[in-house]
Amino acid sequence: VTGGRAAHLPYGVVRLPGGPVPAVRDGDRAIDLRALAGAGLLPGGGWAEAPDLGRLLAAGPDVWAEVDAALQALVLDGRLPAGAVHRLADLPPPLLPVTPGDYVDFYSSEHHAATVGRLFRPDDPDPLVPAWRQLPIGYHGRAGSVVASGTDVVRPAGHRPPAAPGGAPDVGPTRELDFELELAFLTGGPPTAPGDVLSAAEAEARIFGVVLLDDWSARDLQRHEYRPLGPFLGKSFLTSVACWVTPLAALEAARVPAPRQDPPPAPHLRAAGGWTLDLTLEVVLRPAGADPADDDGSVVARTSSADVYWTMPQQLVHAASNGAVVRPGDLWATGTISGPEAGTQGCLLEATQGGVRPVRAGAAERTWLEDGDTVVLRGHGPAVGGGRLELAPVAGTVRPARGGASG
């Protein structure tokens, strides 16, 4: 390692005997930030006393930079107190890094939006609505249903479209359960006041770091309910995020110029363009019945975040441009990331052309997810100082429906 930067140190929350504490992961070890702050080895301010990353996020970018620099030095110099270091294998699974205030899901991958537009609105000559290239289309998801990687995905029930147009709905467990491959960021700094807006620089400074995110979706429920107010129960049952947040500072080497935008967006959005992240993202599917001990699953999609049309700062500038309140711990996701070719599509809706052409996962075929299937999202990119860094994965296993809506 050169340039004063240690291995990738993503932030999360681990459970110690005394309760949950903020931590960073260093390979197979977790470093207890509360212990380090208590020993005077990290900047103070009380953020490390919180049971999650909420107060660190609220502390804002100056504190993030100080904490990051102090951690880098401690790890590089081998000066970590033994009591602050734990083997991850000895701890229970990590918790959600922070309970999100609001969760916004954008729709910023052009190939995804165009393909879904064609599938959901086959009679519409323009699969992208006119506003799509003018502003980052998005909606609010259910913050309370955001869970940590590893949480089971209970198959949701609801109203499926009627067999014939105008018929009675068909109520029961979804038949079209899907994953969505997404990258998300967490914001920090003090809450804005109602009516405040953010400049491009202010927005960028509020981005703490990124996580992989799986926005599980029930396509039949979504198709039946989404007009005119957007997705609701088709999405709100569960959204899984990775347990370790990679700080933006660790992704300097992954920055690339953002895609060209035509037509050029309005000035406040144009100012927030510039860079995006080029990360390789993968979806791994391990079908029901496969033994995790000897089947790691099959890669069913591999794509890049580099051609997501709207950048993270643009998404945040847009969302705040009407004076909406931005709070520390808010979660902002790209929407499904897809490329144009087969094998680059980040959800089954696209990969199977609406459930028509199955994809292959080892010996199995899938149009939609089946009970017992496990989906893992992975990501990697160039590390500062050379080599690659891996984003923390996000995984979930589908479990049978438990009741709820019934016909």
Added chain:
Amino acid sequence: VTGGRAAHLPYGVVRLPGGPVPAVRDGDRAIDLRALAGAGLLPGGGWAEAPDLGRLLAAGPDVWAEVDAALQALVLDGRLPAGAVHRLADLPPPLLPVTPGDYVDFYSSEHHAATVGRLFRPDDPDPLVPAWRQLPIGYHGRAGSVVASGTDVVRPAGHRPPAAPGGAPDVGPTRELDFELELAFLTGGPPTAPGDVLSAAEAEARIFGVVLLDDWSARDLQRHEYRPLGPFLGKSFLTSVACWVTPLAALEAARVPAPRQDPPPAPHLRAAGGWTLDLTLEVVLRPAGADPADDDGSVVARTSSADVYWTMPQQLVHAASNGAVVRPGDLWATGTISGPEAGTQGCLLEATQGGVRPVRAGAAERTWLEDGDTVVLRGHGPAVGGGRLELAPVAGTVRPARGGASG
């Protein structure tokens, strides 16, 4: 007062010299619940130590009933310790009763949904989408932008529809600022786990109480952005709620049979029908320049909550029927409540037929809200034991745009 029930005692949060405390309002007095709990006069459990109603909501219906009964007895018997009672006029304005976890806005008034459907989709033969009578259509709003009554409404900026179809968007402050007259409820009890569903009885038991809610809307921004994911910046800039929550227990006399539903909904929703609340709701508009000292404003709409198509328990059962997590402090609103006739419509979009026919407010005319206008939502209904009770009002004054999106 007969039957052992005192005046209406709604719950909120007042600011005392030592900080915010849970309180109830008794006419022009606030009663400090932390002081009463500290003196052993209310059930314990630590909920009164919280700076808002969050822990009282989490404590669930058994505690709510005990607290309510104890308060009723203390007020009826005149046994309140003097130190626990404050004149509201001597205190700063109350705070938001609770920071909502998630905020869901339904679309449950049939007249509203049909009128808006005709205005937004004039070429569609069916203004109500087919799913509308099958399930309570709704979407997630921005919880972070929920504020207490009295907060200023800064005019939001954003992308207005182009002058001609296919043209460049027109970016700047909204020209179509609107109010929305809504009734909302707050839920409590412990958080559900992902995958849990709620029975009709479980859902009903989780409803703590109701508040008036104004879902401020920028119709031009909303019209341009809402396809296909629903309203986002057209709504997310601000949502105002009343400062005092009327517990459901105080509204027993306002219960009426719910509207007949044709076709009958699926069994889990049918079971949650039964009753609804018959409250008279009003919108008062005081135009810019009017002196609050001698102009209380004009009633520009008066309607009833009794014909909202989907009941509160149905809304909650539906939202949880896919296993979504329900948390204490979640906020659930009806959507705009409108009747069919002129003068009964709960937003300007409807009342002005899309900005075409102005409404009159005293000497002024309005198609949309202007800077300086004040909107107050009021409500009243029958009280237990006779007489009427007034819901706490929700008010906001429009202030000029501050920047943000610009063309």
